[in-house]
Amino acid sequence: MKNKLLPIFITLIFVIIFIFFYKGLQNTNIYTPEAKINHKIPSFNSDLFYEDKTVNSLDLFKLDKFYLLNIWSSWCVPCKQEHPLLMNLSKNKKIELIGMNYKDVKINAKIFLTEIGNPYKKIIFDKNGVNAIEWGAYGVPESFLIKDGMIIKRYIGPLDKKLLKEIESLIK
C-alpha cells in the first residue's frame, strides 16, 4: 500500500459519520428551543399574502398583545406536523398568530391552508426569504413569541404538545 494515510483518513471520516448518526438517534424528535429573551423585533416592510399591499412590522405587532410569528412553507413536512397545534392555539383569544410564508409558491401555500385550515390572523408573504433573514431565522418551521415588540421566546423546529403548553402558560 503506497499511501497509508488514505485508509486511516477514510476510516476516520466514517467513524465521525457514525458518531453523528448515533447522536442523531439519541435526540430523535427532541427539540431544544433556543431562547433569545428581550430581543427587540426587527423593523421591516413586507408583502401580505392575501391582500395586495405592504405592511410595516410596527403596524403588525401592536403593543398590548401576545403574538406568535410562525414561519412555514407548504413544502416543509414538519410544518404540516405542527399545524394542528397551531389550529388549536388560534382558538386562544389572548394570542394572535402571524404566519410568514417562506420561499413558497403562493398556489401551493393556499392549497395547504384550505386543506388543513388557516390559523393565522395575517400572513406575510416572504417569497425570497428576505424577511426571515431579518428575523435571523434558521429555517422552517420556526416560531417567535412576541409581547410589547419584544421577542420573549424562540422555537426552532416544529412545536409539540409540550411546547404548546409552555406557550399557553406564558401568555396567561
Add this chain to the structure above:
Amino acid sequence: MFYSIVGHYSLILGLCVSLILVYFSVKNFQNSKILNTKILSFTFLQFFLVVVSFLCLVTSFALSDFSNETVFNNSHTTKPFFYKIAGTWGNHEGSLLLWLLVLTFFIFIFILKTKDQPIKYKILTLIFQQIIIIGFFLFLIETSNPFNYLYPAPEEGLGLNPILQDPALAIHPPILYLGYVGSSIIFSSALAATSLNLVSKKWASHIKRWVLISWFFLTLGILLGSIWAYYELGWGGFWFWDPVENVSLMPWLALTALLHCILVLQKKQVLTSWVIILSISTFTLSMCGTFLVRSGILNSVHTFANDPERGLFILVFLFSLIFISLFIFFFFHKTNQNNLSSFHWLSKETSIILNNWFMMYFLSVVLIGTVYPIFLDVLSSQKISVGPPFYHKLIIPFLIPFILVMAIGPKLKWIKSNIEDKANMILLFVISIITSFLIVKNFDLDFLLNTILISSAFYLFFVTFRDFFIKKYKNISQNISHFGFSLLILSILFNNLFSSEIITNLRVGEIFENSKTKIIFESISQKKEKNYKSIIAEFKIENSEGINENLTPELRIYNKPNIVTSEADIKTTLISDKFIVINIVQNQDYFNVRYQVKPFMLWIWLSVLLISFGGLISFFKKEYEK
C-alpha cells in the same frame, strides 16, 4: 397461534442454518471440493425455512389471527382480502421478513447459477452474504419479531393505514426489495472477488447480470412508489424529494454508475476501483436507507415504526459492514497499472467516467440534502428541512451537460475514436435547438435555461431515435434506455412547464368558469363499502373546444383507523391527465375543488418503463449468447 409458533421457530432454525453454513465454510475453506454440493442444499434449506416463516405470517394475516401482535396492529377483519395479504409487508416487521426472504432466495439462486467461477469465490461470497443474513435474522428476532403473540387474543385489529391500501403500493415493496437485495449479492461477490484478486473481465461478465436484474427491479420499484404518490397522496406530483424517496434514489444512482463501469470492465481491465467502490456503496446506501427510514431519525410523510433501539441495531450493523468492506478494499485490492491516464480523451471510457462523475455529483446532492438536517441537528440543535428548491437548483444545470454526454458517448468507440457522421450529429443539434426555441417562444416561457434544457433533451431524443433505424448500430438495450431517459426528461419538463391548475370552493350545483374551462359540480352521492364510507362527487368539465368530461372524485372515510382520504379522479389520455380532487372545508357545505391539467403524465411512467425495459433486454441478451 399455531402459525405464529411455527413461523417463529422456523426463523430460529434458519438462523442456525446460517451459523452452520458459516462455520463449515470457514473450516473447510481450503479443501473446498466437498463443500460444493453441501452449500447448495443448505442454502436451499435456509430459503425453505424462511419461506415457511413468511407463509405463516401471510396465513396469520389471511385468517385475521389477532393473537399475533403484528396482525393485530396492522389488520382488520373488514379489510378486503387482497389488502390483508398485502398488509403482510405493509408494516415494519413483515417488510423485514420479506427482506430476509429475498436475501435467502437470491443467495440460493446465486449458488445454483454460478457454475463457471472458482469454488473459493463462491464460498467466500456465501460467507459475506451469510453475515448480512445473520444480521437480519438477529434484527428480526431481537427487535422486531413478527410473531409476538398477545394473550388474550383481541377480538379486532387496529387496521391498516388507508393510504397504504392501494394496488401500486401492495407490489411496490416486494419489487423494490428485489432491487435492494440484489445489490447485496453484488456487494458480497465484489468483496469476495476483491479478497481473491479476481476482479477481471470474466468476473465482470458474470456479475453484470446481477447488476442488471437489481437495476431493473430497483427502477421498477421506484416507479411504482412514484405512481402511488401520484394517485394516492393527491398532491398532483410524482416526486416530492421526500427523504424516503431519496433513499431509494441514492442506490439507484450508484447502481446506474456501476452498470456503466461494469461494461468497461467487461471489455478492458480498467476501472476496477470504481467497480468495487460502487458495488460496496450501492448496498451500503440501501442499508443506510433502511436505517434512515426505520429508525425515525428523519421526519417524513412516510409514517413508519419509530424506535431508537431498532435504529441503533441497524446503525451498528451498517457500519460494521462499511468497516469490513473498507478493510478488504484497502488491504486486498491491487490497483492495476493501465489506469485512467492511458485513455484517449475522446473515447467510450472517458464518456463513461464522465457519466460516473455526474452520477456521483447527483448522488452527493441527494445524500447531503437528506442527511444534512441530521448533522445540523446534532451540531447545533437546529431543525431544518431541505425542500425541492435545493435539489432543483443544484441538479437542473448539471443535467444539461449530462444529457449531452449521454447522447454523444455511446457513439464513441473504445480506446480512441473520432465521432462518425459528424454532419448528421450537428444537423440534429441544430434541429433540436430550433425546435426548443420555437416551443419556448410560442409559449412565452422563461427564456435561457428552458431553451438550453429542452434542446439538450431533444438532442438526446433525436439522436437515440435515429439510432433505432441504423442497422449497423447493435446495442439495442442501451438505445432503448437512453431513448427512454430523453423521453423522461422531456415529459418532466413539459409537465412542469405546461401544467395548469384551478383551485376554488364550490357547493353542489355551482359552476366555476374562466376563459378556458368550465367546472360544473353536478351532484353528490354516498356509498357504503366494507371498510369505508365514501362521498362521491360528480363534476362535468367543459373546455373551450367544447369537449366534455365527467370526473368523479371521492372522499373516503375509513372506519379502522378513522381517517379521511381524498381519492383523486384522474382521466388519463396520451397527451395529458385531467386530475380532480376534493376536500372537505371544515363546518361548511362547500367543497374545496382542485382541478389540474397535467400534460404528458402517462409519458413519465412509460419512459421509466422503457428505461427499465432496456435493462431487461440486456439481461436476456446475455442469456442467448451463452
